[in-house]
Amino acid sequence: QKEVEQDPGPLSVPEGAIVSLNCTYSNSAFQYFMWYRQYSRKGPELLMYTYSSGNKEDGRFTAQVDKSSKYISLFIRDSQPSDSATYLCAMRSYQAGTALIFGKGTTLSVSS
C-alpha cells in the first residue's frame, strides 16, 4: 500500500460546482497536511496548510483532516475556470523532519 493515495482524475465540473478532492494515507504519524495547486508548466503553489485534525477555511477553499480515518479533503466552492489545475496533497510527520510525501495529484477542469 502506497503511503499517500490520490485519485488522478481527470475531474471535470461546470463553473459554480462544488468540488471535492481527497487523499488517503497509511502513516498515522503524519501531522502536517498541505494542498498545493499546480498550473500547467508552473511549480506547485501552496494553497492550504493544516496541522492535525479539523477544518480550515480560506475564501472558497476548505481543507479538512480526519486523522481517525486517515483521510484529507479539499473543497472548492463556486468553482471557476481559473481553478483548472492539478491539485497535490502532501503530508509530513514531525519525526521525519522536513521531507514531504506527495500524492500524485488530481487534475481538475472547470468549464464555463
Next chain:
Amino acid sequence: DVKVTQSSRYLVKRTGEKVFLECVQDMDHENMFWYRQDPGLGLRLIYFSYDVKMKEKGDIPEGYSVSREKKERFSLILESASTNQTSMYLCASLTGPSNQPQHFGDGTRLSIL
C-alpha cells in the same frame, strides 16, 4: 513572499553531458530540496540539504549529485545525462522549523536527446 528561482525554464542537453540546474531562494531558508516530476509518478525527492555543505539523499539519488556552497543556492548536477532523466525538475525551500510548508520554484523542463 518567498521567492524560489530556478535559472532555466527549459533546457535541452545531449546524452553524456554534465548538466547543472541552479536554484536560488531569497528568504534565508535552511532547507532546500530537489524533486523530479513525471506523469503518473508524481513528485519524487532526489536530494535535500538542511544547511550549507550538508546534503541528504532522497528517494531517487542515482545519477545525480548536489552542491550547496552558499545558503541561498542549491545546485543539482546530472553527472552524465541520460534520456531517462528527461523530466520536470522542481526546487523547493523552507525555513528551519519543520512545521512550515515548502515553497517551490517554477521548475526546469529538461530534455535529454
